[in-house]
Amino acid sequence: MRYEIRVDGHMSETLTEAFPELEHVIMSGQTVLFGPVIDEAHLYGLLNRCQSLGLRVVELRQLPE
């Protein structure tokens, strides 16, 4: 499974390091984190991480393989 998580605002380099398993790209006022997600537990873990770092998730979607 591959997912992308769109977060409101530009994340700093430091903060993107909190998601070492994902790549990121910054575009038009948003940060897109994307990459392979092992399973649902991982997915919810990522969302939890976003929440505990105060990130506002604006979109979450599965990417075609």
Next chain:
Amino acid sequence: MDLDPRGEPFLRTRFALPARPATFLLRPRLAAHLDQALSTRLTLVDGCAGAGKTLLVADWAARLGQPVAWFTAESGDQGCGMFWAHVLQALRSAGVPLSPAVGCPGDPRSVDRRLLARLAGELNGRERPVLLVLDEFDRVASARITEQLEFVLHHAGQGLHLILVARTEPLLPLHRYRAAGIMTEIRDAELAFTADETAALLELHGLRLPTEAVRALVERTRGWAAGLRLCALAAQQSPDPEAYLKDFEAGRSTIADFLLAEVLKRQPARSQDLLLRVSVVERFCPGLAAELTGRGGAEPLLAALHGQNAFVEDLGHSWYRLHPLFREILRAHLRIRSPGLEPELHRCAARWLHASGCLPEALAHGAAAGDWDFTARALVDDLAIGRLFTGLRASDLAGLFAPMGPEATGPAADLVRSARDLAERDVERGLFHLRRAEDRLAAQPPPAAVRLSCLLLESLAARLSGAPGMAERAVAAAGEPLGKVSAELLEKHPELTALMLTHLGAARLWAGRFDDARAALSQVTACPSGVLTAPPREDSLGQLALIDYLDGRLCRAERTALAALGETEKYGVGGRRSAGAELGRLVLAAVAVDRGELGRAQALLDEAAASGAPGDPVTAAGRSLVTARLLLARGDPRAAAAAAEPALPAVVASPWARTQAALAGSAARLAEGRPDSAAQVLGAVTCAEEPACAAELAWARLAAGNREAAIELLDHMRTGTRCGPRATVRAALVRARAAQEAGDVAEARRLLARALVEARRERLRSPFLEAGPGIGHLLRTPFLQGLAADWLSPDSRRGGPPSTAADPSPPVVEELSGRERDVVAGLADMMTTEEIAADLYVSVNTVKTHLKSIYRKLGVNGRAEAVRRARDHGLLRSREHGLP
């Protein structure tokens, strides 16, 4: 001192209202909305990280002028037992008088539903409702805990007003609460700062901005409290605050991340370093902060940071914590700035916490650092190895040590491995690790605590492998090191000696030395009951019950077995691996067989079997004994003979287990009509020592056709304190039948009368039921019929009122809880399980759980029977009376 289910003291800081910083802004609209919490059962303060939830509720509660029970959940608190123990402690800390009968969970992972029912019942009876705040509830909000919370909330009625503070919506059926109008909700939108509030907040930070600038700031942060707070801090420290905020508004970075970096970089280097390093711990005091930074003088720094409202929150008693949101971001910064430092910091924290006596935290940080030798040593040196079996229970610590690999080579690591293996009943591996640890310790005499740990494991291994000599040697060797460890340490670990004595008692029981076993086990049951000693006490009571039963004292065995199960209930312990509860049920089943209550015996046996393979030889022998007797009574001798075979290998054969197996085997062969084969089975058995055995054996010999041998056995039977009613009844029956066969009917009747009088007190029916047609015929003489009336004679039982007709009605073992009565009432109304669940507001599974325990308590196997029994005992009532 109050201990949590891990056997550790509760942390006071978790039950205290968090202090509000000087810059806290009171927002009357929110306080007014929160006031509704006083009239609604459930209040939900639900918002994103840093929305200002905790401070809002803490400030409101502090102004309320009435006690509020407060509990801050932590992610380390996994398990319902831990959760409820903390809730109870929070209530007690707030001065809510709870009777000791409510009890306390003893197992961090589970809680007894009856405990929750008792808690709800007490709360429901209160005149003034209790206000309970659960902060950071999302950290513990498993489906199970939430379901239990709903149960308590529902049954506490108006006695409990619950306030949940969480980042995520709990799994409660909120729509139902909303529809019923019994819920107050405060969510993100309402928590957001308005423009006026923002202006006021900035003013508290010494900043005055034009209305337009404030509006823009609110728009950029969407009124997010943490964002505004960081903004104010960053602006405060900048030479031109207004220009700074303008720049920030124009930026597009994520807010907390960007602002935190801004605020952090403006702190002096020492403060930055301190903030980054303490981010690895949940909470800290100046001493721990000094340890983590490697230099002293942390106190004024912390006070200053708290004063500025910069990240640091004051928990009171000189303890602080980082705001959870900022802590996460600071940890991300720490990893970037000093890669590889994190494990080092965990190691530092572990050492400091260990030295200060905070063992669970020390173990958690030691594990996080991957420093297994240290972590295992901390556990062993603290004499806490027994916590792998009680309090913390195997699962929790095993979970902590699960990632430990072969790289840990210290003796302590091997002791932990051994304890883990033995807890899993893997004696071979357990002994391998124990011996390896001892080899590694051989170089120099180990400290007393280490030796005691070895000996505890040794005694357990001895018990599991049925090696009484080894257990005796281990416990005898413990005397010397016990004298060397500090009294304080021993007092902290009452489970150590209790466990050792329990294992010794079990090994002696296996060896058939009942008096010696009783002496060791009574020491355990005499020690004060507590969370840590509950499992060994329960275990010991189970074994004492078995001894009573083997002595042939049914009533006493029943009482002791019920006490073992009661210990389970009191502390909510008794997971799947609870030896005492299993033995207790087996003894109750055996008693039921002797009383001819076969349905009940089967139910109890099934329950005991549900705990998986028997853990030690005593339990295994007990289980085959009961199974074989039940199958015999049911008329299935072939299966009985197979069940009588001993199940677990043991180093030393147990005399009573062997005799019991032979007795069951011989009875089975007799029932199959093979008296020669039966006599052969008995041939090898000798047991002149134990009267209970001797009487049974005499009966079997007589039944196998050897009257002389039977009488001779009885003539040599010791009669004394050891001689329980079953032995005397059996002996009298043997002599009666022998007399009858010899043609002396008067003597036979006299002996039968004595047996009946003796048996009546214990309701011991099976010897008469098994006695054969000859004795049955004698029993029908009028004089003896009078003695058998009411309890033995089938005629008199059949003549009673219809409700008590069919089976000998066993007593209700335990009282039904209020909830269980509700379920029975549902059954009486012919409702389905689903309908009862809907009616009582609980899940179908909960109803099924209630049903199981109702069947067990009433000793029945089905719905119709349960309703009948409940009606007989006057347990059915109208459900209109309301909740318990």
